[in-house]
Amino acid sequence: MxxxxxxxxxxxxxxxxxxxxxxxxxxxxxxxxxxxSAIQKFDSxxxxxxxxxxxxxxxxxxxxxxxxxxxxxSSSLPFKDQLVVHTSGNTDxxxxxxxxxxxVFYPLQSFSKEKQIHWNEIPLLLEATNEKDLEKLQxxxxxxxxxxxxxxxxxxxxxxxxxxxVNNFVNHLYSIxxxxxxxxxxxxxxFIPLIKQTTxxxxxxxxxxxxxxPAIRGDxxxxxxxxxQLKDPLHKEIYKSITRxxxxxxxxxxx
Amino acid sequence: MxxxxxxxxxxxxxxxxxxxxxxxxxxxxxxxxxxxSAIQKFDSxxxxxxxxxxxxxxxxxxxxxxxxxxxxxSSSLPFKDQLVVHTSGNTDxxxxxxxxxxxVFYPLQSFSKEKQIHWNEIPLLLEATNEKDLEKLQxxxxxxxxxxxxxxxxxxxxxxxxxxxVNNFVNHLYSIxxxxxxxxxxxxxxFIPLIKQTTxxxxxxxxxxxxxxPAIRGDxxxxxxxxxQLKDPLHKEIYKSITRxxxxxxxxxxx
Numbered sequence: 001m002x003x004x005x006x007x008x009x010x011x012x013x014x015x016x017x018x019x020x021x022x023x024x025x026x027x028x029x030x031x032x033x034x035x036x037s038a039i040q041k042f043d044s045x046x047x048x049x050x051x052x053x054x055x056x057x058x059x060x061x062x063x064x065x066x067x068x069x070x071x072x073x074s075s076s077l078p079f080k081d082q083l084v085v086h087t088s089g090n091t092d093x094x095x096x097x098x099x100x101x102x103x104v105f106y107p108l109q110s111f112s113k114e115k116q117i118h119w120n121e122i123p124l125l126l127e128a129t130n131e132k133d134l135e136k137l138q139x140x141x142x143x144x145x146x147x148x149x150x151x152x153x154x155x156x157x158x159x160x161x162x163x164x165x166v167n168n169f170v171n172h173l174y175s176i177x178x179x180x181x182x183x184x185x186x187x188x189x190x191f192i193p194l195i196k197q198t199t200x201x202x203x204x205x206x207x208x209x210x211x212x213x214p215a216i217r218g219d220x221x222x223x224x225x226x227x228x229q230l231k232d233p234l235h236k237e238i239y240k241s242i243t244r245x246x247x248x249x250x251x252x253x254x255x
Numbered sequence: 256m257x258x259x260x261x262x263x264x265x266x267x268x269x270x271x272x273x274x275x276x277x278x279x280x281x282x283x284x285x286x287x288x289x290x291x292s293a294i295q296k297f298d299s300x301x302x303x304x305x306x307x308x309x310x311x312x313x314x315x316x317x318x319x320x321x322x323x324x325x326x327x328x329s330s331s332l333p334f335k336d337q338l339v340v341h342t343s344g345n346t347d348x349x350x351x352x353x354x355x356x357x358x359v360f361y362p363l364q365s366f367s368k369e370k371q372i373h374w375n376e377i378p379l380l381l382e383a384t385n386e387k388d389l390e391k392l393q394x395x396x397x398x399x400x401x402x403x404x405x406x407x408x409x410x411x412x413x414x415x416x417x418x419x420x421v422n423n424f425v426n427h428l429y430s431i432x433x434x435x436x437x438x439x440x441x442x443x444x445x446f447i448p449l450i451k452q453t454t455x456x457x458x459x460x461x462x463x464x465x466x467x468x469p470a471i472r473g474d475x476x477x478x479x480x481x482x483x484q485l486k487d488p489l490h491k492e493i494y495k496s497i498t499r500x501x502x503x504x505x506x507x508x509x510x
């Protein structure tokens with residue numbers, strides 16, 4: 001049985017709370033947030049606090065707050081030599097104040113209040129300063145998913161950057177697509193089969209090999225007609241920068 | 256029974272040939288390509304030719320060639336007053352020489368030799384100059400899929416542009432993601448659950464509402480650290496242009 005204290009009141013903390021409450025191997029003993037009102041409604045299920053000096057003795061302290069607040073909160077902890085981990089993709093292990101033993105417990109997923117989270121499908125990326133702590137984090141992670149990876153801070157930072165391209169940026173392209181199809185009075189649903197095929201083919205074919213479209217064909221007149229159609233200068237910029245990159249990757253330099 | 260002559264020897268033509276051969280309601284009576292060698296191996300199943308003057312009498316002539324070749328091939332046809340359709344997303348109906356009755360039979364999908372095509376999942380976008388021809392195309396399309404749409408040339412051009420954003424560009428972002436993860440010695444598979452969640456949530460939540468990431472959070476230090484990590488100037492350009500567009504869409508103007 002692993003005793004956990006959760007610190008933070010945002011999306012990640014809420015999703016962790018919901019999951020921790022379901023796992024028999026772990027015991028969530030306390031939930032801290034600077035503003036206690038954000039978590040007050042759970043106080044019948046779990047002791048909540050907004051005072052760091054009241055934190056209970058636990059096996060792992062999980063700090064799920066914004067990247068810039070990790071260092072401050074870890075420095076303000078009123079104890080030392082405990083295992084304190086953060087949940088951030090782009091934050092070095094060393095940001096945690098060295099008076100405690102540092103670790104990382106990074107779920108590679110995009111969290112929002114609306115989305116239901118299926119933890120068993122989510123990779124958990126772990127790091128710790130010592131072997132025994134890593135074992136604790138592995139025990140915790142394996143109670144949530146089979147996809148557990150030991151990843152150092154440098155690699156994790158690359159993973160976070162990659163996730164921005166394949167998730168945040170892709171989502172924004174879908175958002176632009178939604179705007180364009182609304183302008184043309186086309187239901188966006190019409191594109192779902194196309195989108196699904198692209199995602200599905202990722203599992204069998206490298207995306208470089210399945211690239212299609214006007215840029216890779218060197219189809220200058222289609223590219224020009226598309227740029228003419230785009231009204232938003234930022235959409236034009238995106239169109240041009242990705243087109244240049246496709247051409248550069250696939251070598252249609254004459255275009 | 257609808258008699259069809261297929262013109263062209265590329266990916267779309269090959270996938271149409273494979274499907275037409277399976278449908279009882281239609282009879283593919285001939286396959287033309289300028290270079291007959293590309294389709295010669297099918298001559299035991301279907302008469303092939305490289306001579307337009309030898310084309311047989313059919314109900315529909317389907318021109319599945321590159322966009323720039325549609326006009327030329329339609330002008331060179333040795334007959335008139337027949338239904339001649341092209342399969343292009345970004346090409347006006349009027350590109351077909353007016354000596355014949357024009358139509359469009361555009362499958363909204365990305366075709367490559369490697370990919371298996373499930374026609375029943377693919378929207379078919381139809382257009383024709385007259386009602387009777389449109390009925391013929393509808394008969395043909397409905398023998399292949401339930402997703403049949405009547406779409407004019409202007410809307411079709413918007414759809415093609417949107418498809419470039421949500422398919423070709425998204426695929427290139429996956430390709431960049433693959434490069435970045437290879438550089439960090441991370442298996443790209445680790446990102447598949449994240450990618451799948453984004454695609455899945457499209458069906459329930461507008462992508463604008465599910466945007467996450469450093470740009471929408473106004474997280475300047477993460478954005479700077481990502482730009483530092485990117486070595487390829489074109490990747491930097493893409494990062495900047497999409498980031499600017501996310502900020503513009505979601506109103507973090509102070510960034």
